[in-house]
Amino acid sequence: MLTLIKIAWRNIWRNTLRSSLVILSMVIGIAAGILFLGIAYGINNKRMEASIYSYLSHVQIHNKEFGERMETKYYIPNFESVEAQLKQIPEVKAYAPRYVFNGGIRSPRAGQGIIIKAIDIGADSLVSNLKDLLIEGTYLDKKRTAPIIIGEKLAKKLQVKIGKKVTVNYLSDGVEVASSFKVAGIFRSSALGMEERTAFMRRDDFEAQTGVSGQAHEIAIIATSLPAVNVIKEKIVAPGSVVESWTDLAPELELMDVMMDKIIFIIMGIILLALSFGIVNTMLMVILERTRELGMLMSVGMNKMKIFLLVLFETVMLSAIGGPIGMLFSSLMINYLHKTGIDLSSVGEGLKTFGIGSTIYPKLLEGDLLRIGLMVICIGILSAIYPAIKALKLKPAEAVRAI
Amino acid sequence: MPIIKTQNLTKIYKDHSVEVHALNGVSLEIEKGEFTAIVGPSGSGKTTLLNIIGGLDNPTEGQVTIGDVDISNLSDNQLIDFRLHNIGFVFQAYNLIPVLSAKENVEFIMLMQNRPKAEMDERAEALLKAVGLEDQMHKRPREMSGGQQQRVAVARALASKPKFVLADEPTANLDSKTALNLLDIMATLNKEEGITFIFSTHDQKVIDRARRIVTLEDGVIVSDVQQDV
Known part of the structure; x- marks a missing residue:
């Protein structure tokens, strides 16, 4: 041989x-x-x-009933307990609680039904790349009065620019809330429908407008690694809630x-x-x-x-x-x-x-x-x-x- | 008992619809220790006879017995193994393995026979010495003359300790002096070690050295004579 x-x-x-x-x-x-x-x-x-960083995150937690209706009454049950668990799970790199609900946005020239995400400015910047997607204006901050970030396509439809006023209205526990916001930033994203149908506001503003406090419709979680996603999913105990990984939420991805x-x-x-x-x-x-x-x-x-x-x-x-x-x-x-x-x-x-x-x-x-x-x-x-x-x-x- | 016995060998080649009778009922017996030349003009059937005796080709009819084995009945794989252990070949164009040295070429056959390394070494050196190439052992074929290459081929043919050596026109590519030198070596091996050589040739120098001359014409043995050398 x-x-x-x-x-x-x-x-x-x-x-x-x-x-x-x-x-x-x-x-x-x-x-x-x-x-x-x-x-x-x-x-x-x-x-x-x-x-993952623009809209999915690695893991999301919602109320079981939240589904696609996104009604404000479906908060995550025992939010504080769930949050306490997340702080103890080493595989969790960052998490951010959000209020997420359906509503409408209107400018003097046009209107559009949208999904509104009320976010914690500090926590959300760790789980989302919204800052990087901005093509105009600035990220949400604490100093401004009622800032809002909208997508480029939505801005075109509403015919608004940075600094212009828009009115957002939504139902909170059956009560209609309508507030004025100033467009602080405009983002661009390829995520399906995100540019046309998503707006971001401060969590504090939502709480101030509705009187709700210490709740969340959604918790977005970033894991320390991809294999850690399932570990997190298994470790979270949240009766009345659904814990979904990015593959559950977007199997096509x-x-x-x-x-x-x-x-x-x-x-x-x-x-x-x-x-x-x-x-x-x-x-x-x-x-x-x-x-x-x-x-x-x-x-x-x-x-x-x-x-x-x-x-x-x-x-x-x-x-x-x-x-x-x-x-x-x-x-x-x-x-x-x-x-x-x-x-x-x-x-x-x-x-x-x-x-x-x-x-x-x-x-x-x-x-x-x-x-x-x-x-x-x-x-x-x-x-x-x-x-x-x-x-x-x-x-x-x-x-x-x-x- | 003859070492080689052919009985009524017939070989017909078919070229499209034309049949060529290369051998027509050749019967021949060769004893151990013979130094035999098979001669005849081109197309007389010399090479075909050698191929059939060497198990490289099958006869259309007839039988070839080497020792007590009828090789006409052996399968391809059995024939390959039979050739490895019983027949030495010397080709007209030397056909050495160009990437191996002279010694490695000689050893190669023994390697296929799974001989021990020490035996291979010793025998290869002895054989190359016998053909006068003890100082060329580590040269590759391209570094050697045609005569030297053919002597390596003779050593290689003997390496497997064959029953006989078939040499097809072994001197055809050599000049007269080199051819005579090669024949001297083979004659000495035949005389001193009793190795049986069968040549196909139309080289008069080979014919002159052979002790038996079998002449073929149109696939038929027309004469079979012994001569004193």
């Missing part, structure tokens, strides 16, 4: 230029594939983060994540398949060139398995040299780019619409390189099969005299 490996290794370097070109094509193909994979993961990661993973590996597979054609072609040329040598080996008694292994080793070695170099090269690139980021400001506007931002930080998931390594080995083995069959079909008496 060792001799076969030695022969295969030396055979590779019989035609240095040809083998080097095959290896180089493997290096470039694999490096480009992995880099693409890293960038795609980077974009996906940003997209997920954007969704998780589905996209899974699909992205599959698509990326399909593309990687296609790249490797294309490279395998190059290897097969090279090995067929090798078999053609070495017909006489193979004929001799068969004549003197080398069995079919050893002939097959000889071709297999040579093919796998070509992949085994090109694969790791390509993987190492791309890993170094991804590590570097993960630190520096890729500035895509030329298409930044488009990306911002998706809530992604103009700098992408490529990354690889744990086990990706192992999976790709296995794919490279499989491709190497598969590439050997056809040339090996060609070699095995040679008739020794004819092959040994081949010109």
Whole structure:
């Protein structure tokens, strides 16, 4: 076996230029594939983060009855007890209680039904990226009188700008409340309907207008890591409430994540398949060139398995040299780019619409390189099969005299 | 008991609808220790006869017995194994493994036979010494002349301790002096160690050295003579 490996290794370097070109094509193909994979993961990661920090958070708690009606009477039962639990769960990185309810917003020129989120300025900035989504104006602060933040599309519809007055009305426990607000900020978001139908006001203002205090319709929680999400979900004891993870709230986001993973590996597979054609072609040329040598080996008694292994080793070695170099090269690139980021400001506007931002930080998931390594080995083995069959079909008496 | 016995060997090649009779009922017996040349013009069936005796090709009809084994009945895999342990081959174009040294080429056959490392080392060195290449052992084929390569091929053929060696036009690619030198080596191995050699050739130098000359024409043995050398 060792001799076969030695022969295969030396055979590779019989035609240095040809083998080097095959290896180089493997290096470039694999490096480009992995880099693409890293960038795609980077974009996906940003997209997920954007969704989680703009409207989902990792875990949300609501009253069981709250549902889509979003009536103000459905507060989280035993809010203080739930909040006390959250302070004790180490997997909770941050949380923010919110009042969330349906209402209407009106300017002198137009009106629109909206979802209003009354947020705790300090706590919410730890679980939401609303500040980063602002394209005009400023975030909510304590100094101003009744500030409100609305989406760009809603601002256009209402035909209002920063500093203009709008009236918000809603029902609080059956009593209609109507208040004036000043537009403090305008945000942009790709989250479905968020720009048209969501407005943010201060929690204090809601409490002042309604007389409600120390309650919440929603608690948004950010976990210390993604695996910690389910731990938090399991640890919270909140009778009368529902505790939902981001995957419960937006299963399509998780589905996209899974699909992205599959698509990326399909593309990687296609790249490797294309490279395998190059290897097969090279090995067929090798078999053609070495017909006489193979004929001799068969004549003197080398069995079919050893002939097959000889071709297999040579093919796998070509992949085994090109694969790791390509993987190492791309890993170094991804590590570097993960630190520096890729500035895509030329298409930044488009990306911002998706809530992604103009700098992408490529990354690889744990086990990706192992999976790709296995794919490279499989491709190497598969590439050997056809040339090996060609070699095995040679008739020794004819092959040994081949010109 | 003859070491090789062929009975009524017929080989017909089919080229589209045309049948070519390469051998027509060849019966031949070769004893151990013979130094036999199979001669004849091109297309007379020399190579076909050697291929069939060497188990590289099957006869259309007839039987080949090596020792007490009828190789016509062996499967492909059995034939490969039989060749490995019983037959040495020397080819016209040397056909050494270019990426191995002379010694490694000789050892390679023994390696396939799973011989112990020490035995391989010792035998490869002894054989290369016997063919006069003790100082070329670590050279690769491209660093050697044609004659030297063919001597390595002879050493390789003997490495497996075969019952006999088949040499197909072994001197065809060599100049006269080198060819004579090679023949001397093979004749010595034949005389001193009793190794059976069977050549196909139309090289007069080989014919002159052979002790038995079998002449083929149109796939038929037309003469079979012994000569003093």
